[in-house]
Every structure is written in structure tokens, then in C-alpha cells.
Amino acid sequence: MCQVDEVYSDHLERAAVPSVSKKCLKCKEAAAAVVIRAGHSYCRGCFREYFIHKFRAMLGKNRIIFPAEKVLLAVSGGPSSCSMLSLVQEGLSQSAHKKLRFLPGIVYIDEGGAISQSMEERQRIVAELQAVFKGTGFPFHIVPLEQVLDLPSSVLVTGPPTSDQPASAYKAAVDHFIQNNSSIFSAPPDQEETSPPSQKETSLPDIQESRVHLLQQLIGSVKTLTAKADLLNILRQHLLVHTARAEGYSKLMLGDSCTRLAVKLLTSVSLGRGAQLPQDTGFSDPRYGDITLMRPMRDYSSKEIAFYNHMFKVPSVFIPSLETKTTDKASIQRLTEGFVTKLQADFPHTVSAIYRTSEKLQTAFRSSSTADSSGRCLFCMCILDTAVESASAFNMTLISEQLSQTKAAGNTKAELQQQSPAEPESSAPAGQCCSSGGGEDCGRAAGGGGCCSTDKATETPNLRSLLCYSCQLTIKDMSSVDHLPLYILSEAQRRQRRSQMREEISEFLLDGEDD
Amino acid sequence: MAAPVSIQLEFGGGAELLFDGVKKHHVTLPSQSEPWDVKQLLVWIQRNLLKERPELFVQGDSVRPGILVLINDADWELMGELDYQLQDQDNVVFISTLHGG
Numbered sequence: 284m285c286q287v288d289e290v291y292s293d294h295l296e297r298a299a300v301p302s303v304s305k306k307c308l309k310c311k312e313a314a315a316a317v318v319i320r321a322g323h324s325y326c327r328g329c330f331r332e333y334f335i336h337k338f339r340a341m342l343g344k345n346r347i348i349f350p351a352e353k354v355l356l357a358v359s360g361g362p363s364s365c366s367m368l369s370l371v372q373e374g375l376s377q378s379a380h381k382k383l384r385f386l387p388g389i390v391y392i393d394e395g396g397a398i399s400q401s402m403e404e405r406q407r408i409v410a411e412l413q414a415v416f417k418g419t420g421f422p423f424h425i426v427p428l429e430q431v432l433d434l435p436s437s438v439l440v441t442g443p444p445t446s447d448q449p450a451s452a453y454k455a456a457v458d459h460f461i462q463n464n465s466s467i468f469s470a471p472p473d474q475e476e477t478s479p480p481s482q483k484e485t486s487l488p489d490i491q492e493s494r495v496h497l498l499q500q501l502i503g504s505v506k507t508l509t510a511k512a513d514l515l516n517i518l519r520q521h522l523l524v525h526t527a528r529a530e531g532y533s534k535l536m537l538g539d540s541c542t543r544l545a546v547k548l549l550t551s552v553s554l555g556r557g558a559q560l561p562q563d564t565g566f567s568d569p570r571y572g573d574i575t576l577m578r579p580m581r582d583y584s585s586k587e588i589a590f591y592n593h594m595f596k597v598p599s600v601f602i603p604s605l606e607t608k609t610t611d612k613a614s615i616q617r618l619t620e621g622f623v624t625k626l627q628a629d630f631p632h633t634v635s636a637i638y639r640t641s642e643k644l645q646t647a648f649r650s651s652s653t654a655d656s657s658g659r660c661l662f663c664m665c666i667l668d669t670a671v672e673s674a675s676a677f678n679m680t681l682i683s684e685q686l687s688q689t690k691a692a693g694n695t696k697a698e699l700q701q702q703s704p705a706e707p708e709s710s711a712p713a714g715q716c717c718s719s720g721g722g723e724d725c726g727r728a729a730g731g732g733g734c735c736s737t738d739k740a741t742e743t744p745n746l747r748s749l750l751c752y753s754c755q756l757t758i759k760d761m762s763s764v765d766h767l768p769l770y771i772l773s774e775a776q777r778r779q780r781r782s783q784m785r786e787e788i789s790e791f792l793l794d795g796e797d798d
Numbered sequence: 799m800a801a802p803v804s805i806q807l808e809f810g811g812g813a814e815l816l817f818d819g820v821k822k823h824h825v826t827l828p829s830q831s832e833p834w835d836v837k838q839l840l841v842w843i844q845r846n847l848l849k850e851r852p853e854l855f856v857q858g859d860s861v862r863p864g865i866l867v868l869i870n871d872a873d874w875e876l877m878g879e880l881d882y883q884l885q886d887q888d889n890v891v892f893i894s895t896l897h898g899g
């Protein structure tokens with residue numbers, strides 16, 4: 284359903300018309316079992332082959348995983364990531380020349396705490412998944428979301444890319460690998476089961492009641508379901524990246540399907556995440572530098588995945604989420620999902636057209652992807668799209684928002700004054716830190732930075748200036764930022780100190796780079 | 799007069815939550831003058847099995863978009879969808895694809 288062909292016009296007729304022949308399009312013998320798209324139906328065997336081939340082709344085409352590289356599969360228990368897991372297993376069991384050559388591991392983030400699941404319920408789900416993971420023979424890591432509260436600030440720092448090697452290096456590495464036929468791979472994965480140390484963290488680690496409570500306070504401080512889901516995505520990603528780094532993985536595979544990415548893409552647009560589209564939905568996502576995020580399921584529709592899992596008994600575990608059993612209008616994400624799903628049912632080709640739009644944006648975007656972490660959003664690590672001149676419409680929106688929100692939590696009178704550029708900063712008691720710089724500079728920095736907020740240790744840093752537009756919307760929905768994990772708050776302070784310092788020395792720098 | 803039809807229904811992908819979390823149901827559709835088709839089956843499910851929130855399962859006289867239907871392990875699009883006439887011992891599967899990841 285998500286195949287790359289440019290002709291849409293003739294597929295736009297309603298798919299519901301049963302114009303399908305009952306024989307498989309490929310082998311033309313067996314009875315068709317799955318309609319891939321209008322007029323394209325495959326028998327069971329050909330569908331399986333098509334499904335498996337697509338995965339290997341996707342990885343082969345992109346050539347970013349080197350032989351013997353450690354790849355962490357993020358498995359949520361849902362159909363798409365479980366399908367991804369079974370495809371990796373399938374790929375490792377292939378004969379030599381078709382075989383996948385990386386070393387997979389599995390990570391599962393248990394988010395039960397965020398949706399107030401009981402500990403028994405969480406343990407039951409974990410046990411169910413453990414059975415699935417053990418069956419693969421891969422090492423696996425079960426991480427409760429509560430651990431996000433104890434992450435180091437370094438999660439929010441981009442690492443130096445590890446595999447920034449040319450295509451020729453990839454070819455050489457593969458050739459070298461095939462010749463030596465490395466002994467790590469000579470044993471099929473099911474025989475590796477005899478080495479238990481590779482599966483050490485087998486059950487849900489103990490979680491303190493107080494951590495669960497803190498997490499629930501954090502989620503509870505967000506008012507709308509849309510922003511809750513957004514925040515949860517961000518926290519989950521930080522924890523995944525941290526786990527990958529801590530366990531020595533350099534690639535992180537996410538199970539987003541084509542349908543899911545189309546939902547994400549349209550949601551992103553409605554949430555103001557325009558600038559991040561290519562990275563949010565592309566095949567490979569370099570935003571963390573040393574850990575590359577990959578989305579190898581992005582060519583699969585949720586229908587293909589559901590059929591494959593059902594027909595070939597791929598186990599998946601239904602895990603309730605924030606949005607389970609909510610109505611179509613409960614959040615922007617759910618609303619968009621409803622829309623895309625209906626599109627998929629009625630006009631299957633438009634869904635792939637949606638997500639392929641993001642590919643077209645990619646080239647223009649790449650040129651600016653070299654910013655260091657301070658030029659990146661504190662939450663989602665995308666390159667900041669908010670660094671625009673002070674007279675822009677964007678800034679005006681901010682100022683008028685700030686003025687109309689005088690009673691918002693954490694907005695003291697002094698803070699308000701420094702945020703409004705019209706107010707001279709001399710009246711604010713926090714003015715002392717600006718003494719070394721010019722008064723004008725301070726006023727300007729305050730528009731987006733609140734340079735004075737860091738000298739009071741108890742004060743929460745002004746986070747908004749460190750966030751991209753859409754993450755600003757998320758935080759706007761929070762009653763208080765005090766519940767945010769410490770690693771986010773302390774990294775915010777570090778970045779603010781840095782930009783403050785840059786501000787202070789700016790007049791000694793040569794022209795050119797004007798902050 | 800058509801004889802009663804015994805079929806197996808299966809719900810997955812979260813759709814089972816609307817049926818008390820039970821995935822497999824063996825049901826017997828009572829005899830009626832017309833043969834049973836899938837359209838009538840959906841009405842029967844709504845009246846007899848569905849525990850809550852019918853809008854999450856049906857829309858109009860069909861299933862809600864995002865719920866896939868398989869009849870005897872084949873895409874219902876190949877079987878005539880709502881017009882398919884149920885046979886004794888048929889297996890009908892409903893899989894929700896909403897919110898899977």
C-alpha cells in the first residue's frame with residue numbers, strides 16, 4: 284500500500300469496489316488472500332514473500348547498518364514493532380547472502396505508571412512480553428518509564444556520529460565480513476539461548492512507589508490529552524536513546540508503520556512541528572548524533588502488518604495507552620488517526636502520498652542539520668525553528684501571549700517585566716546579572732531567554748526559549764514545569780548560562796554571528 | 799427457512815476490549831428466512847455481544863474504518879464484504895488497527 288510509484292490519479296477511485304480478481308496477482312495460481320491495494324491481491328505465500336522482501340530491501344537500500352553493529356529494537360508490544368521483531372528474526376535465519384548481519388537487542392519501555400496501571404497489571408504485561416522476547420534469543424532490556432526521572436543531562440546532548448562512513452566503506456565492510464564469516468554469527472540465534480548472561484535483565488526492576496507518584500504528577504500536570512501524548516513521546520525517546528547509549532548500541536529501530544507516520548505527520552503539522560517533519564518521519568533520523576534512529580517499518584501499512592501478524596501468528600500484546608477507548612475527538616492525535624484511517628479505507632493511495640511528502644522536504648532540510656545541542660530543542664532535539672528576528676510575527680505572538688498570561692503559574696511579576704521588552708529592566712530586582720553586558724542586550728535576550736532567571740537557584744529556568752514551537756505548545760499546557768525531570772531542568776540551566784555568557788562577551792566578538 | 803449457523807468470531811488488536819476482553823466467541827445465529835450475511839451479523843453482534851461503545855466498532859451499517867475483517871483467513875474485500883453469505887463453521891476475524899505501534 285505504501286509502494287513508491289508516482290501515479291495516483293488512476294488509484295483514486297474508491298477501493299471498496301470489489302473489482303479484484305480472486306487469483307493471486309503474482310503467482311496467478313493460488314487463491315488471493317490479501318488485497319494490498321485495489322487490483323493488487325496476493326495469495327498467502329506470495330504475501331509473506333512480499334512482506335519479508337520489503338524489509339530486507341529497505342535495509343539494503345539504505346546501507347546504514349554495518350556488519351556486526353549492535354542494533355536496539357524498540358518493541359512496544361504493539362503489532363508494528365512485534366512484526367519488526369519477527370522480520371529481524373526471519374532475516375537472521377536466512378541463508379548467508381541474504382542474511383541480516385547485525386546484532387539485535389530488544390528494549391521495552393513499560394509506561395504503565397503514566398496511565399495509572401496497577402503494579403500487578405504491569406507485571407502481567409511484562410511477563411507476557413518476556414515470553415515473546417525469550418523466544419527470540421536476543422538480549423532484552425525491560426525499562427520502566429519511571430527511570431526517565433533519573434536520566435543524566437547528557438541525554439540531551441548530541442554525540443559525535445559513529446558511522447559517518449562513505450558508501451564504499453560499507454561495501455568493503457560487508458565483503459570483509461562475508462570472507463571471514465565471523466564466528467559470532469555461525470551459531471543461529473536459537474542456539475545462543477544456552478548463554479543466559481545475554482538475557483540478564485529479565486523482569487521488571489523494582490519501582491519505588493515515590494517514583495511512580497512523581498511520574499504521575501508530571502503527567503497529571505499536563506492538561507490536555509494531546510500534550511500528554513506529546514510529552515510521553517518525548518520522555519520515551521529520551522529513555523530509549525539513553526538505554527541504547529548505556530548498552531552500547533549505535534542504532535535504534537522504531538516500529539512506526541506508514542499509517543502511523545502519516546498520522547504523525549499530519550498531527551505534527553497541526554501541532555506546529557512543520558520544521559521537524561523530515562526527521563520525525565524519515566527512514567533514518569540523525570538528531571542524536573551517535574545514535575541513529577531508524578524506521579524500517581515505514582513502508583508497511585497497518586493493514587499489511589495486521590494481516591501478516593494474524594496469518595503467520597506473530598505474537599503481539601495489547602497494551603492500553605492514554606488514548607485507549609477514547610473517542611475520535613479526544614486529542615489531535617486521535618482526530619488525525621480517525622481521518623487517516625478513513626482515508627486509508629476509502630483512498631488507500633493517498634496515505635502513502637502523505638508520508639512521502641516528507642521525503643520531498645528532506646533535502647532542503649539537511650543543509651542545516653549541523654547545529655550543536657544548544658541550537659536544538661531541549662525536548663525533542665530537533666533544530667530550533669524559533670531563532671527568528673525579534674520583530675517577527677512569531678515573536679509578536681509570544682509577547683502578546685505573555686502579556687495575557689500574567690497569572691500563569693510560575694510567572695512572577697518580576698519575570699513578566701523582564702519578558703516584556705517594552706519595560707526597562709532596571710525596575711526588576713534580578714537585573715544585576717546583566718551588569719557586565721549592555722542594557723539593550725539584556726532586554727533583547729529577555730525576549731527569548733530570560734537571562735536573569737538562573738541566578739536564583741530555586742527559580743525554574745525559562746524553558747520556552749529553549750524549545751521548538753511545538754514543544755512550547757506542550758509546555759504551555761502544563762500547570763507547572765516543576766514536575767519535569769531534573770535532567771531536563773538542569774540541562775536548561777546549563778544552556779541558559781551558556782547563552783548568557785555568549786551574550787556577555789558578544790561585544791568583544793567580531794561581527795558576523797549575531798545571536 | 800435457513801438452518802441456524804454456527805460460526806467462530808475472533809477479535810484482536812484491541813477490538814476485544816469492547817467484548818469484555820474475550821478474543822474468541824463461538825456463536826450460533828438462529829435460523830431465519832433469509833441466509834445470514836455479514837451485514838446482518840454486524841447487527842447481531844451489536845445486539846448480543848458488544849458490551850460498550852458501539853461507535854468504536856461499527857459505523858453506519860459497516861465496521862468502523864481501521865477495523866479489518868477476515869473471513870476464513872482471507873481479506874473480506876475478496877469475499878464480497880457485507881454481502882458475503884455466512885456458511886456453517888465459518889471463521890470471521892475482526893482486527894483493530896487503531897492505535898497500534
Ligand SMILES: [Zn+2]
Nearest residue numbers: 307310326329
Ligand atoms: Zn501467489
Ligand SMILES: [Zn+2]
Nearest residue numbers: 660663751754
Ligand atoms: Zn521540540
